[in-house]
Amino acid sequence: MSSNRPYLLRAIYDWITDNQLTPYVLVDATIEGVRVPPQVVKNGQVVLNLAMRAVANLELGNDYIGFQARFSGVSQAIRIPVQAVLALYAQENGQGMMFPTEDGDTPPPAPGPEDAGPGPSGEGPEKPKRSPHLRVVK
Secondary structure (H helix, E strand, O other): OOOOOHHHHHHHHHHHHOOOOEEEEEEEOOOOEOOHHHOOEEOOOEEEOOOOOOEEEEEOOOOEEEEEEEEEEEEEEEEEEHEEEEEEEEEEEEEEOOOOOOOOHHOOOOOOOOOOOOOOOOOOOOOOOOOOOOOOOO
């Protein structure tokens, strides 16, 4: 089956704008195909305002999000593969949706207790490490 991410992105975008809020997108700028000005990338991520007053020619396609936006007064073409979108949320209240990595990008599962070797003390299995998670900070 195809990814449901582009459909969810369009639905959340519509929900945010229908409520007169400002849609912001959090993007993993390290994903191949992301085209954003390098000066706006921080720690491999970028937050972009998708409000109609901030962008022109917004396209929320099945493979890419594309639009024109001004950075330091210069209009630039922005292109974001949908799999690079980490979250879409309302700037005013943080409500929206975070997205997991795509199926093809999913890291292998952590070993279960039966697969783990002895812990640091040499007794019992070592607890699997928790994967990092993402949260929106205002």
